[in-house]
Amino acid sequence: MRIEAYTQLQQLYSTKKTARAESVKKPSFADAVQISSLGKDIQVAKQAVASSPDVREDLVAPLKAQIQAGTYNVSGEQLANKLLAQAGSIF
Numbered sequence: 001m002r003i004e005a006y007t008q009l010q011q012l013y014s015t016k017k018t019a020r021a022e023s024v025k026k027p028s029f030a031d032a033v034q035i036s037s038l039g040k041d042i043q044v045a046k047q048a049v050a051s052s053p054d055v056r057e058d059l060v061a062p063l064k065a066q067i068q069a070g071t072y073n074v075s076g077e078q079l080a081n082k083l084l085a086q087a088g089s090i091f
Contacts, residue, residue: 035043066072 063072
């Protein structure tokens with residue numbers, strides 16, 4: 001047995017204290033959100049719809065005045081045409 005080989009093995013397996021590694025700064029991860037341009041467009045559209053009134057006063061006010069005055073008349077033919085048009089779109 002070669003003595004120098006034994007010495008080299010002894011160096012490999014020796015129980016030396018290893019020097020402490022320098023503390024490594026961990027990178028700080030922060031959550032990030034990226035909204036696509038389509039998402040931004042949808043958000044703008046939702047805000048526009050939310051800010052618009054539910055009732056279109058420019059159309060409702062004249063009809064309301066006609067009903068209160070008793071001058072609002074709907075022909076049966078117009079009513080039937082509207083009903084058939086809606087029924088056709090359902091089926």
